Amino acid sequence: MSDVRPLPFIYQFAAGAVAGISEILVMYPLDVVKTRMQLQVSGGAGPQYHGVVDCIKQIVAKEGASRLYKGISSPVLMEAPKRATKFACNDEFQKIYKREFGNGKLTQSLSILSGASAGCCEAFVVVPFELVKIRLQDASSSYKGPIDVVRKIIAKEGVLAMYNGLESTLWRHGVWNSGYFGLIFQVRNLLPKAQSKTEQTRNDLIAGTIGGTFGSLLSTPFDVVKSRVQNTAVVPGAVRKYNWSCPALLTIYKEEGFKALYKGFVPKVLRLGPGGGILLVVFTGVMDFFRASYYK
Template identity: 55%
Template sequence: MDSFAAGAIAGVTEVLTMYPLDVIKTRSQLSTGKNMGIIASFNNIVQHEGVGRLYRGIIPPILMEAPKRATKFAANDMWGQFYRKLFDVEKTNQSLSILTGASAGAMESFVIVPFELVKIRLQDKKSAHLYLGTMDCVKKIVKQEGALALYNGLEATMMRNITWNAGYFGVIFRVKAHLPEKPEILNNFIAGAIGGCVGTVLNTPFDVVKSRIQNSSRTSSSSSKYNWSIPSLFIVAREEGFWALYKGFVPKVLRLGPGGGILLVVYNVLMEFFRK
């Protein structure tokens, strides 16, 4: 229960700090043309749509971050205990840290898909006029596409989260092994930030196609270009070039690099507080 609460608070702290970068990242991933840089995108949104647009769609992530990050850390602890017992290993090693991270990522995906889908729809500039807000977006998706449409992109989300969590927790284990025990907070930030960067390198292509899959309407009168992650990867690479799979990488890594450090620091500080 402590790891669940600590993960929830850490997640909300991270999203409140880094959310504008997520808006810029999503806009970049949904664009099929040439993207502007971060500063240019930021200025363009502020000048033409207002500062508030940088926080449009933040309600789903706030509602999502508590169960998402809580599930991430609690599931990572749970799977760690399970795999140590399964393989009769006393302490977690590099291989187990990757395996537990991947398993936690898969479990986390089932929690977050509806929130991610609504967030994507609200962040997209082209569809911004269609929805008055979070609940209006949910109602219209369910009415026009059916309740199961809220789980569009589940497979792509699992691929994204498995790769990120495996990289994140695997790198944290390795980096911490090479750092001195003190200062603990700084070490956690360094390990978490490096883990966040590596996880982002690994999972950005899946994040790009996930965004496009979830932004595709599933009405009976329309067929979607993007449906499953692997075929969608080939479609994007063929039509836009390989590097299009890394659209939105810079704002994403700027968010999830430091964000990964913030997550680990807040989580460990809270866990120590709960233990005391």
């Protein structure tokens, strides 16, 4: 059974960083596929993908297998602060909300609230990295690398353009984290109580995978919007087709239908379902390691 003794914030931050990098190294190609499918406009110019396998085949055939890891430097740099912020802030918000609401124990409602709050904090950290990643993953990208993306965006669109898509990112992360941590709480309570480290790992993998799947189901429409917003350059005086989340959701729905709001869902859930399990297992394991050293 996992140790629950509290640790200082820095240990939670470090454990989240290790968990995030572990997940991204394993699951990144599916993130490239997800982005390509989300940027694809039905009947528009550019490659047309007919599912996850077809997208992977086209990318490998036309651009080479290495393209499946195109732009990974940005998310690797992002994953440490991103996942560290997710888990550390979630743990801190749980403490805050238990104290403020007078609950000695964590409830599912507080898990959802803590997850949403942590997601909003996470969004502020990830937006510039996500922007760079989206621009690099686009099939029509002509950027030479992350630094080239940043330099050109600032030169052509201004410094504030690095936070293009912040509002949609807040929605995506708030919704995903509330579903993820809310389901983890519920599933852990339904599973048989772990009596060993192996059983604890099993429970964390199941709970994290279910939480990641449900979080993906809730957040995918906002993820589609975020990808479209961040891949649209800011041009002074020009009206952007995709800008704020709700109008963008309506535009996509009217022009492409309801299914378009779930473009990239399959690769997203294939990544963040098992990825959510990997995150929870690694985070719990690293936290237990830190506790063994801290309390010895």
